[in-house]
Amino acid sequence: xxxxxxxxxxxxxxxxxxxxxxxxxPPKRKFRLTWVGYLSSAIVAFWLIMCLIGPSIAPFHxxxxxxxxxxxxxxxxxxxxxxLGTDYLAxxxxxxxxxxxxxxxxxxxxxxxxxxxxxxxxxxxxxxxGGWIDMGISRLNDAILALPTIMLGLIVIAALGSSIPILIxxxxxxxxxxxxxxxxxxxxxxxxxxFVEAAQARGEGIWWIIRSEVLPNAAMPLATDFGLRLVFxxxxxxSLSFLGLGVQPPASDWGSMVRENLAGLTYGSYAAIWPxxxxxxxxxxxxxxxxxxxxxxGGSLAKKMV
Amino acid sequence: MAKEKLFEVKDLRISARNDDxxxxxxxKGVTFDIHKGEVVALIGESGSGKTTISLATLAYTKPGLYFxxxxxxxxxxxxxxxxxxxxxxxxxxxxxxxxQSAAATFNPAITIGEQVTESAVLHGLxxxxxxxxxxxxxxxxxxxxxxxxxGYRYPHQVSGGQLQRLMAAMALCGKPDLMVxxxxxxxxxxxxxxxxxxxxxxxxxxxxxxxxxxxHDLAVVAQVADHIVVLYGGEIMEQGSADQIINRPTxxxxxxxxxxxxxxxxxxxxxxxxxxxxxxIDNLEVRDLTAGYGGIVNGEPTIPILKDxxxxxxxxxxxxxxxxxxxGKSTLARVMAGMLPPARGxxxxxxxxxxxxxHDRKLDELQKVQFVFQMADxxxxxxxxxxxxxxxxxxxxxxxxxxxxxxxxSEILEMVELPPAFASRYPxxxxxxxxxxxxxxxxxxxxxEVMLCDEVTSALDSIVGANVIKLLTALRDKTGVSFVFxxxxxxxxxxxxxxIVVLYAGRVVEQGPTDEVLEPPFHPYxxxxxxxxxxxxxxxxxxxxxxxxxxxxxxxGVEITARGCPFFNRCPMAIDGTCELKSPPILELDxxxxxxxxxxxxxxxxxxxxxxxxxLGYEKLGQEDPQVHVP
Numbered sequence: 001x002x003x004x005x006x007x008x009x010x011x012x013x014x015x016x017x018x019x020x021x022x023x024x025x026p027p028k029r030k031f032r033l034t035w036v037g038y039l040s041s042a043i044v045a046f047w048l049i050m051c052l053i054g055p056s057i058a059p060f061h062x063x064x065x066x067x068x069x070x071x072x073x074x075x076x077x078x079x080x081x082x083x084l085g086t087d088y089l090a091x092x093x094x095x096x097x098x099x100x101x102x103x104x105x106x107x108x109x110x111x112x113x114x115x116x117x118x119x120x121x122x123x124x125x126x127x128x129x130g131g132w133i134d135m136g137i138s139r140l141n142d143a144i145l146a147l148p149t150i151m152l153g154l155i156v157i158a159a160l161g162s163s164i165p166i167l168i169x170x171x172x173x174x175x176x177x178x179x180x181x182x183x184x185x186x187x188x189x190x191x192x193x194x195f196v197e198a199a200q201a202r203g204e205g206i207w208w209i210i211r212s213e214v215l216p217n218a219a220m221p222l223a224t225d226f227g228l229r230l231v232f233x234x235x236x237x238x239s240l241s242f243l244g245l246g247v248q249p250p251a252s253d254w255g256s257m258v259r260e261n262l263a264g265l266t267y268g269s270y271a272a273i274w275p276x277x278x279x280x281x282x283x284x285x286x287x288x289x290x291x292x293x294x295x296x297x298g299g300s301l302a303k304k305m306v
Numbered sequence: 307m308a309k310e311k312l313f314e315v316k317d318l319r320i321s322a323r324n325d326d327x328x329x330x331x332x333x334k335g336v337t338f339d340i341h342k343g344e345v346v347a348l349i350g351e352s353g354s355g356k357t358t359i360s361l362a363t364l365a366y367t368k369p370g371l372y373f374x375x376x377x378x379x380x381x382x383x384x385x386x387x388x389x390x391x392x393x394x395x396x397x398x399x400x401x402x403x404x405x406q407s408a409a410a411t412f413n414p415a416i417t418i419g420e421q422v423t424e425s426a427v428l429h430g431l432x433x434x435x436x437x438x439x440x441x442x443x444x445x446x447x448x449x450x451x452x453x454x455x456x457g458y459r460y461p462h463q464v465s466g467g468q469l470q471r472l473m474a475a476m477a478l479c480g481k482p483d484l485m486v487x488x489x490x491x492x493x494x495x496x497x498x499x500x501x502x503x504x505x506x507x508x509x510x511x512x513x514x515x516x517x518x519x520x521x522h523d524l525a526v527v528a529q530v531a532d533h534i535v536v537l538y539g540g541e542i543m544e545q546g547s548a549d550q551i552i553n554r555p556t557x558x559x560x561x562x563x564x565x566x567x568x569x570x571x572x573x574x575x576x577x578x579x580x581x582x583x584x585x586x587i588d589n590l591e592v593r594d595l596t597a598g599y600g601g602i603v604n605g606e607p608t609i610p611i612l613k614d615x616x617x618x619x620x621x622x623x624x625x626x627x628x629x630x631x632x633x634g635k636s637t638l639a640r641v642m643a644g645m646l647p648p649a650r651g652x653x654x655x656x657x658x659x660x661x662x663x664x665h666d667r668k669l670d671e672l673q674k675v676q677f678v679f680q681m682a683d684x685x686x687x688x689x690x691x692x693x694x695x696x697x698x699x700x701x702x703x704x705x706x707x708x709x710x711x712x713x714x715x716s717e718i719l720e721m722v723e724l725p726p727a728f729a730s731r732y733p734x735x736x737x738x739x740x741x742x743x744x745x746x747x748x749x750x751x752x753x754x755e756v757m758l759c760d761e762v763t764s765a766l767d768s769i770v771g772a773n774v775i776k777l778l779t780a781l782r783d784k785t786g787v788s789f790v791f792x793x794x795x796x797x798x799x800x801x802x803x804x805x806i807v808v809l810y811a812g813r814v815v816e817q818g819p820t821d822e823v824l825e826p827p828f829h830p831y832x833x834x835x836x837x838x839x840x841x842x843x844x845x846x847x848x849x850x851x852x853x854x855x856x857x858x859x860x861x862x863g864v865e866i867t868a869r870g871c872p873f874f875n876r877c878p879m880a881i882d883g884t885c886e887l888k889s890p891p892i893l894e895l896d897x898x899x900x901x902x903x904x905x906x907x908x909x910x911x912x913x914x915x916x917x918x919x920x921x922l923g924y925e926k927l928g929q930e931d932p933q934v935h936v937p
Binding site: 012193194195197198200201202203204212213216217219 | 538539543558559643644645664667669672677679681684685686687688689690699702748752
């Protein structure tokens with residue numbers, strides 16, 4: 001039964017001799033998002049632009065109580081048109097959403113970034129150094145993690161007073177604890193990889209190992225977590241605002257707008273829905289972008305290797 | 307053969323889709339038959355589609371693949387078009403699959419017996435009592451120790467070879483029509499491989515079941531298969547009876563595969579040293595080295611791995627370190643590299659004592675001793691470009707930057723026979739063999755005096771592995787670098803090393819020049835190792851099992867003892883009352899050849915002569931075997 005083996009013999013041998021164990025075409029490394037990724041990027045870009053120009057294109061000031069009544073749907077009067085209706089104090093909902101973008105996105109982004117900076121630095125340090133340093137930082141972290149977040153936030157803000165920098169700092173410390181956990185676990189996994197051991201055997205210093213071997217490999221899982229963490233921070237800031245310790249009225253932020261206008265739902269007002277949509281569109285878009293990027297960089301290449 | 311046709315694979319085609327939605331053909335029209343009581347071997351290298359085809363007999367494909375055409379008929383019924391419920395009966399019931407790694411297949415939290423009987427009971431083929439009874443029968447047939455009660459143990463309580471046999475029991479429990487064995491012995495040591503092969507062969511005969519045996523190892527195939535299908539790139543290159551393929555291959559690819567099967571380890575295969583770098587100066591030496599893990603109490607590690615090791619690597623030489631898994635060969639290289647500080651003993655580089663911990667070593671000392679990791683997949687940072695991976699040692703040790711570094715990277719890539727354009731690729735974009743070359747290139751970039759290679763060819767296909775050995779030989783000639791070459795594969799070591807160190811349970815049992823170690827007199831363990839390397843000859847398994855050392859050596863496992871000779875429980879010539887109590891003296895022979903054994907030289911030679919006498923039949927065959935004469 002050897003008749004099927006004849007004409008390809010030379011080809012097969014040529015292939016074996018040329019070391020071409022993989023097709024030698026230059027690999028495609030073009031970065032392309034799916035349409036979901038593009039849509040999400042557009043939404044995030046839109047909100048980031050609103051942070052910058054929102055207040056100047058808003059039809060009303062966030063504090064103007066110019067509507068005919070509270071909890072009205074779209075209408076117009078001598079002051080202008082209320083496209084998204086009015087809130088519980090007869091203020092224009094659209095304007096407040098546009099003004100609120102700066103507070104909500106600004107504060108939570110700043111807090112999340114700060115949380116990441118602290119969490120990753122300490123987490124990787126604990127993973128790389130191990131021993132007493134790891135023990136010390138980890139137990140301290142556990143202690144903070146054990147406290148209820150809102151309670152901790154309340155105490156800190158009650159003691160230091162409510163201002164935006166303190167709000168950012170408090171949220172950052174609270175959320176740095178979970179980032180620390182993730183970063184440490186990732187770091188420990190990477191530290192036992194052969195390529196890190198190879199670097200250690202070469203005599204590399206600790207900072208080089210962190211920068212070149214550990215961080216690039218931890219970046220993608222951490223970025224995936226970033227999207228989720230940002231949502232938590234938005235909700236945390238909103239909760240504090242609701243308790244009167246977050247963004248102070250009459251300044252607007254999306255979280256407090258939802259809380260303030262919840263009562264309006266019973267009157268058929270959409271005043272609470274619009275800021276909720278804003279929060280949802282922003283946070284979900286961030287998550288979708290991150291998912292898209294990680295799927296592109298991990299999944300498909302791995303598939304190619306099969 | 308007028309046997310009943312059991313399974314028919316007809317023009318089977320399996321494909322995948324790539325990112326752009328194009329069809330990528332994985333299996334391109336494969337046709338073969340399986341008769342009752344016949345073992346069909348699918349042989350090929352990784353990527354040849356052999357596992358994909360074997361899974362198709364269970365009407366299963368790995369995620370991302372799909373059946374593009376063809377038929378798989380069991381008793382004339384196409385399994386690919388069966389309704390899902392019938393396919394469920396098929397899987398594990400009529401066709402049983404044995405995965406490559408038994409350790410990963412068994413659930414560590416459930417007893418072995420429960421897992422062995424589970425599928426037969428689940429398919430309603432047997433009641434739990436019947437299944438348990440059948441399982442015990444199979445344990446006996448598979449020659450498992452303590453067969454009546456082994457089912458009550460947990461997977462971690464038995465050895466790797468035993469677990470592999472238990473997996474066969476799991477597959478056979480429901481009396482399947484067809485058994486699919488996917489590389490069942492690839493991950494095992496040679497001595498364990500024999501034990502498993504022997505049991506498989508016996509049980510397949512006794513049960514008269516048909517089997518598909520998937521492997522890349524022709525020598526193993528020669529022992530078990532009736533019919534061989536040679537695959538390359540998803541196509542059949544050649545198929546025929548085992549006798550025809552092994553003894554009279556017609557296709558050029560099959561012939562190439564045969565060449566890559568390394569000859570039986572014997573003296574005179576090593577490469578002649580011709581280059582001028584070769585001088586009789588010690589590069590790297592370890593003296594009275596004891597090392598292990600855990601804390602050190604009274605100069606002894608809590609978990610001792612290596613004991614009183616003396617090895618010296620001469621300039622430009624290759625020292626092969628050989629032994630079964632767990633014998634401490636990787637630990638030896640790690641101690642040399644400073645990754646594991648020794649409990650006692652000295653490491654000496656160019657006549658100067660090295661610190662045990664690499665953190666205390668100077669930069670130039672680190673640069674001179676380079677460690678090459680076994681798995682290129684994990685040893686290369688997936689997020690770094692090849693150019694940066696190779697460039698870093700240049701920058702770190704030699705201060706090269708910019709253009710000079712770039713030029714040197716290209717030069718090193720050419721040295722490992724890869725195009726310089728690879729510098730701008732990521733490790734993921736290379737094949738296994740190419741990655742291993744990059745792994746070597748990184749160590750080479752440091753311009754070392756000694757390279758410690760830990761099983762660098764073990765994870766590679768035979769042809770790719772043979773190419774890497776060729777490359778290493780060329781590198782040694784070009785650069786004069788010395789190697790410590792660690793492997794469990796005696797054939798690879800014998801073709802590359804100038805000297806061999808045989809490790810057993812953390813102790814050196816024999817060492818010396820390759821030609822001396824591979825010629826009698828042998829240490830009993832060395833002989834066991836040499837006899838266990840499969841030969842590409844039908845009937846080799848039966849012949850070799852007649853040898854005395856096999857009977858004793860294969861049946862028992864390694865026992866680590868604090869005193870005496872570690873090999874005494876597997877040694878056919880052990881002297882009761884001496885070997886298990888006293889450390890063996892070292893017999894000094896010519897050319898630095900040393901054997902650690904209580905027996906005298908005369909006794910060892912006598913034993914060798916006796917073994918030859920028993921194997922007269924084997925000898926006769928051996929003379930006809932052309933491979934014995936390969937220079």
